[in-house]
Amino acid sequence: MGLVWLLALGLGAMALMVALRLGRPLWTFVGAALMLGATGYALQGSPNLPASPVRTALRAPVEDPGLTDLRDRMLGRYTLDAAYLTAADAMMRAGDPRSAVRALLGGINRIPRSIALWTALGTAYSIHDGAVSPPARFAFEQAMRLAPRHPAPPFFLGLAHVRADDFAAARPLWARAVALSPERASYRQDLAVRLALLDQLLAEQAAAG
Structure with missing residues (x-):
């Protein structure tokens, strides 16, 4: 079956x-x-x-370059926080989320209003803790407070829920991310595909009872 x-x-x-x-x-x-x-x-x-x-x-692997590219297209590649993101990505690829968290916290200490760093910190905490833990949720919520109309924080919070097998919690977050994405944004279709696949999964789970 x-x-x-x-x-x-x-x-x-x-x-x-x-x-x-x-x-x-x-x-x-x-x-x-x-x-x-x-x-x-x-x-x-x-x-x-x-x-x-x-x-x-x-689900995607922690070091999935496709997700890194998607994040960069959503949040920008050539920004002041890029060095911290690059360092954290390298640590994630090495299987060391604890060090990634430390690198991102160091970046936030210098650039406290960086949406990219707070979003990445939420992802790093969720991977380190194996769940959407209180520190992970706080980081994502801080990113959403700084940029309530940006699609990246809700999308990556939704992804953290998907990794934790909490698909129902991910669905409204991904729907919000798609709704907030500009029509001409290069990443909008990527988000729409993931939302469609998630909807298909939820429908199949409901049909299976």
Whole structure:
């Protein structure tokens, strides 16, 4: 049954991409995410667990360069806080979220109103703690207080919930991020695809009872 769900997710994702008339770059992005899910399921999953391949497909590895690129497109690449973000990214790739948190706190001490640093700190805390812990939530909420109309903080808070398997909590945050994204923004379709996949997952979970 698990393999059937994985196949259904792949076909559903393809149908969504055709319906939304997405560009070729996003085909590659979604295809890579689905391939990651299939690989993780084959190595660690059990065919008797119905929803696990779908969950794996929605999650991305900590060091996923696609997410780093998405963050940079949403928050900017050439900013005063870029050095701290680059250092924290390197520490994440090395599997050391604790040091990433320290680097980001050092950046916030110098640039206390940086939306990018507060958002990245929330992500780092959530990965370090394995959940949307109080420090993670505080960091994301601080980013949203500084920029209530920016889509990045709610999107990455939603991503933290997805990583914690709390898909219902992620849904309104991702919907808000899409709504706040400018129509011509390069990242808007990326967010819309993730929201559509999340909606599909939630619908399948509801149908399964």
